[in-house]
Amino acid sequence: MQAYRAALLRFAADRAPAHSAVYEEDGLLLVGPDARGQQVVQAVGPYAQLAPQFAQVPCEDLRGRLIAPGFIDLHNHYPQTDVIASPAEGLLPWLENYTFPEEERFSNPDYCAQAATFFIAELLRNGVTTSLSFASAHTASVHALFEAARQQQVRLITGLCLMDRHAPDGVRNDTEQSLLDTEALIQQWHGVDRLGYAITPRFAPSCSHAQLRGAGELADRYPQVWIQSHVAENKDEIRWARELFPQSRSYLATYADFGLMRERAIYAHCIHFDDEDRALMKGTGAAAAVSPTSNLFLGSGFFDYAGADRVGMRYGLASDVGGGTSFCPFHTMLAAYVVGREGQTKPGLSLKPQHLWWQHTAGAAAALGLDGRSGHASIGNLQPGCEADFVVLNPKATPLLARRTARANSLDELLFALIVLGDDRLVERTVVSKRTV
Ligand code: GUN
Ligand code: ZN
Numbered sequence: 001m002q003a004y005r006a007a008l009l010r011f012a013a014d015r016a017p018a019h020s021a022v023y024e025e026d027g028l029l030l031v032g033p034d035a036r037g038q039q040v041v042q043a044v045g046p047y048a049q050l051a052p053q054f055a056q057v058p059c060e061d062l063r064g065r066l067i068a069p070g071f072i073d074l075h076n077h078y079p080q081t082d083v084i085a086s087p088a089e090g091l092l093p094w095l096e097n098y099t100f101p102e103e104e105r106f107s108n109p110d111y112c113a114q115a116a117t118f119f120i121a122e123l124l125r126n127g128v129t130t131s132l133s134f135a136s137a138h139t140a141s142v143h144a145l146f147e148a149a150r151q152q153q154v155r156l157i158t159g160l161c162l163m164d165r166h167a168p169d170g171v172r173n174d175t176e177q178s179l180l181d182t183e184a185l186i187q188q189w190h191g192v193d194r195l196g197y198a199i200t201p202r203f204a205p206s207c208s209h210a211q212l213r214g215a216g217e218l219a220d221r222y223p224q225v226w227i228q229s230h231v232a233e234n235k236d237e238i239r240w241a242r243e244l245f246p247q248s249r250s251y252l253a254t255y256a257d258f259g260l261m262r263e264r265a266i267y268a269h270c271i272h273f274d275d276e277d278r279a280l281m282k283g284t285g286a287a288a289a290v291s292p293t294s295n296l297f298l299g300s301g302f303f304d305y306a307g308a309d310r311v312g313m314r315y316g317l318a319s320d321v322g323g324g325t326s327f328c329p330f331h332t333m334l335a336a337y338v339v340g341r342e343g344q345t346k347p348g349l350s351l352k353p354q355h356l357w358w359q360h361t362a363g364a365a366a367a368l369g370l371d372g373r374s375g376h377a378s379i380g381n382l383q384p385g386c387e388a389d390f391v392v393l394n395p396k397a398t399p400l401l402a403r404r405t406a407r408a409n410s411l412d413e414l415l416f417a418l419i420v421l422g423d424d425r426l427v428e429r430t431v432v433s434k435r436t437v
Contacts, residue, residue, distance in 0.1 A: 001032035002434060003054055005047055006062035006392070009415075010069065010382040011362040019358030023411045029067055030054055031388040031434060038377075039388040039434040062392060066418075068357075070129025070389035070430065071329040072364035072380050073319050075228065075268040075289035077134040078119040078145055078158075079103045080322030091234040091298050094323065103161075104170040106136035112144035120148045120156075124437045126327045127427040129389035130155035130379055132228055132266055132289070132318075132368065134200060137161045137173045139181050146189050153193070153433045155379060155389070157226050157368075159200035160185055164211045179214040186222055194433075198226035198266075204241045204254045216259025226264045226368070228289075229255065232277070233269035234300045252277045261286045264369050268320060269294075270308075271301040278311035287367035288313065290359070291320035292335035298323050302339045306349055316364030317356075329360050330422035337419070353415035392429040393418065401426070 008027030012020050028050040030043040043050055051059075077083075083102050088094030105111050123131055131149075135141040135158050142160050149156030160182050164175045173181075182199060190197035199222075201207045201215050219227050231252050232238055241251040248254040252273065255261050263285035270281070270288035281288065290303045308315055317332050318324070326332065333356040340351035365371045365380030372378030378386045395414070396402035401421050408414035418426060429436050 001030055001042060001054070001057045003057045003059035004029045004031070004062055004067060005059055007066045008044060008068075008382065009066060009357070010044065011358055013383060019355045019363060021354040021357065021411060021415075026063070027067070028054070028059070029382060029390070030057060034385075041382050041384050041386045041388050043384060044382055064394075064396070065428065066393040066395060067382070067390050068393060069361040069380050069382050069386075070391055070432065071127050071360050072130040072316065072368070073123065073128045073329070074132050074266055074287075074316045074364045074367060075291055075318035076131060076321040076324065078116060079106045079134070079136040079141060081115055081119050081122070083322035084325060086322070088298070090236060091300060091323075092236055092240075094298060099322070100168055100171045103136040104168070106141040107138045107170065109140040109144060112138075112141045113148070116144040116148035119145070120152050120154055122327050123154065124152060124430045124432070125427065126424050127329060127391040127393075127430050128327065129430060129432050130365075130368075130370075131157070132198060132226065133158045134161055134202075134228065135159065137163050137171055137178070139185065142185055142189075146192075146195050150193050150195060152437060153435060155194040155196075155387075155432075157196035157198050159198040159226075159228065161200050161202050162211050162215055163202045163206035164208050166206050175208055175211045175214070178211065179218065182215070182218055186218070186225055190222070190225055196226060197222075198228045199260075200227075201229050201260065203230040203237070204251065205237065205244055212254075212258040212260065219262065219265075220259055223262070224264075226266065227260055227262070228266050228268070229260065230269055231255065231267045232272040233295070234298070235272065238272055250274070250277055252280060256280055256284065266367060268318065269300065269303070270315070271295060271303055273304070273307065275307070275311055278307060278313050281313035282311055285314075288315040289318035289320070289367075290315050290336060290339075291318045291324055292339040293325045293332055294320035294323035295339065296335055297325050302342050305340050305351065314367045315359065316367040317360040328423050330419050330426065333357065333360055333419045353412045353419055356419060357415055388434060389432050391427050392431070393426050394428045395426075397422075397425040397428070
């Protein structure tokens with residue numbers, strides 16, 4: 001076992017609302033292997049209470065630092081790492097002019113390998129320990145990302161991007177072959193170490209009926225596997241999806257009609273929804289990957305937090321790199337705060353810092369079905385039994401952070417200062433499975 005003495009942040013399972021944080025100003029975190037050899041939290045609480053009981057365990061003194069759960073990025077695209085900061089009038093021209101040409105390069109395994117290595121390192125540098133990521137439409141891109149993640153013991157869920165139409169040569173795949181490849185990749189990678197597979201139809205407009213039907217059949221046959229896609233991001237995209245699938249009640253309902261909505265299905269954006277869409281999300285157990293930096297950058301719109309909470313649908317935060325502008329969870333949480341104030345059915349909403357942080361940790365874990373329910377692994381928190389992925393934050397990382405955090409009079413004030421002023425300098429260390437990376 002290994003103990004760490006520091007300020008500690010975690011989330012209570014037994015408090016309402018679920019996103020209430022528990023804070024220990026002088027805490028002790030004990031990490032050790034469980035029966036499967038996975039490093040998990042063995043005990044956590046006030047230092048004064050736990051120290052006598054664990055006096056024999058080596059303890060690292062990190063007073064002055066804050067230990068918090070590793071961040072979970074619910075949606076991003078590793079082949080778009082080099083697309084960040086490409087301006088466009090909106091989603092569809094951005095895809096056509098920047099994204100598809102870059103993704104074409106992922107037919108080359110060497111190109112994939114260097115991009116995957118950089119991407120995983122960048123996640124970890126920013127304190128992200130779990131990621132649900134798109135690969136490209138080439139199997140080499142999937143293998144490369146799984147291999148890079150496995151090497152670093154990051155929890156990584158990805159899948160072959162399914163797109164058999166409405167994209168240029170070189171980024172599309174063949175309908176039949178893409179489904180065979182998906183099944184082979186599930187069998188090779190899903191559940192290996194900390195890796196998981198996600199069936200990945202890019203979005204309804206890029207997939208034929210046959211490809212969506214095949215994806216839905218696989219989702220039914222492999223219920224433990226995740227599903228990821230995009231929905232209701234941009235008005236032009238929605239118009240196009242409605243033209244292509246007029247028989248469905250809405251763009252979102254198209255996915256349900258093909259058997260692609262269930263627990264472990266994560267839909268990026270979910271901006272332009274009505275209450276029937278929200279009820280469909282809730283009823284099927286699907287969750288939204290809210291991607292605020294991307295939505296602001298591409299001018300897509302604003303996720304409606306009040307609407308989501310009114311109906312009770314699940315959501316968590318995502319970078320959506322490279323539509324998103326940053327790998328940094330602090331930047332994403334700040335953008336979510338801005339979005340929470342704008343364009344809402346309930347104007348002037350002020351999302352609480354604990355709620356923002358929860359969306360990027362324990363809330364995202366719940367969206368993935370990785371919050372310890374029904375015997376599955378538990379991540380995104382530091383309660384006993386949770387996988388021991390965490391960040392060590394230095395609230396004095398910059399002169400301004402040091403001044404401002406010294407003035408914080410409450411947990412919310414401290415967290416808000418970190419969210420508003422923080423960047424990768426705040427993350428002194430990222431620890432996955434007891435390895436510092
Ligand atoms: N919709 C379909 N593909 C994409 C993508 O790569 N990024 C975003 N933001 N939206 C999409
Ligand atoms: Zn995306």
